[in-house]
Amino acid sequence: MRQADLVRQSCAGASKFEGNRGGLYAMLTKSGVSWAGTGFLLALATGLLVLMIAGRHPEGVSLATRSIARVAFVFFWFAYAGGAVAAFLGCGSVAGYRRQAGLAFAGALSVHLAFVAWLFRISARQPISDEWVVYFVLGALGAYALVISSWPRLRALWENRLWRVFSIVVLEYIAFLFFRDFVLLPLQYWVAHPAEYFPFGLLIILGALLRWFAAARRWLGMPRNRPNASTFMR
Ligand code: HEM
Numbered sequence: 750m751r752q753a754d755l756v757r758q759s760c761a762g763a764s765k766f767e768g769n770r771g772g773l774y775a776m777l778t779k780s781g782v783s784w785a786g787t788g789f790l791l792a793l794a795t796g797l798l799v800l801m802i803a804g805r806h807p808e809g810v811s812l813a814t815r816s817i818a819r820v821a822f823v824f825f826w827f828a829y830a831g832g833a834v835a836a837f838l839g840c841g842s843v844a845g846y847r848r849q850a851g852l853a854f855a856g857a858l859s860v861h862l863a864f865v866a867w868l869f870r871i872s873a874r875q876p877i878s879d880e881w882v883v884y885f886v887l888g889a890l891g892a893y894a895l896v897i898s899s900w901p902r903l904r905a906l907w908e909n910r911l912w913r914v915f916s917i918v919v920l921e922y923i924a925f926l927f928f929r930d931f932v933l934l935p936l937q938y939w940v941a942h943p944a945e946y947f948p949f950g951l952l953i954i955l956g957a958l959l960r961w962f963a964a965a966r967r968w969l970g971m972p973r974n975r976p977n978a979s980t981f982m983r
Pocket of ligand 1: 811812814815818819858861862865868876877882885886887888889892923926927930931
């Protein structure tokens with residue numbers, strides 16, 4: 750089977766799955782509660798598992814906080830780069846899942862913040878500088894503002910273009926925070942375990958390149974790829 754046919758089939762599968770949902774599940778999914786809950790529970794499970802293995806001392810809590818940040822990152826990546834990936838593959842229906850991924854990111858971020866608060870309480874030394882606390886708090890506030898404003902009824906109150914600009918600014922800012930943690934800091938301090946950073950660093954760079962490339966194509970007025978007319982897939 751040709752690659753383009755495979756993409757067409759999986760895109761159709763995603764749309765069919767979307768069309769089949771109903772009842773309470775549909776309500777929870779539409780409101781985003783189930784997605785935020787999924788992100789929250791996955792992050793919490795990761796944190797608890799790491800604590801069980803590493804212990805509840807500051808090093809263990811630090812490791813759990815960093816592991817949770819990686820779970821949050823995976824959801825963020827789909828919210829951030831999912832649209833660009835979908836545009837290249839011609840899967841419009843998959844692009845619709847970006848909001849859900851963003852909600853799951855917000856759920857996981859809440860667990861990250863709870864563990865951060867715990868880490869601040871038990872650490873002998875403040876884990877990150879005051880300056881970076883401000884930058885990260887801004888990122889977290891931006892993420893929650895985006896999630897709240899993406900609620901369909903609130904979103905309808907915004908001028909579409911204004912909301913797009915706001916969402917781009919917030920997403921690029923959070924991407925920069927991840928880039929700082931996964932790429933800039935490891936390069937600056939030459940971390941002991943590069944494997945903890947390398948795949949995530951690569952993903953954030955790849956995600957940014959895909960997004961900017963897709964944006965450039967839109968600005969230049971180039972047509973989006975369709976599964977049956979995709980030069981990218983051939
Ligand atoms: C959108 C918001 C945020 C993002 C994207 C984010 C991202 C991250 C990432 C990627 C890590 C792992 C770093 C590593 O492995 O070296 C991390 C850890 C951490 N974050 Fe966040 N974070 C956010 C919000 C916050 C906030 C608001 C605070 C504090 C006020 C905070 C404090 C910390 C701390 C203390 C660690 C653990 C550092 C360590 O023990 O090495 N984060 N964060």
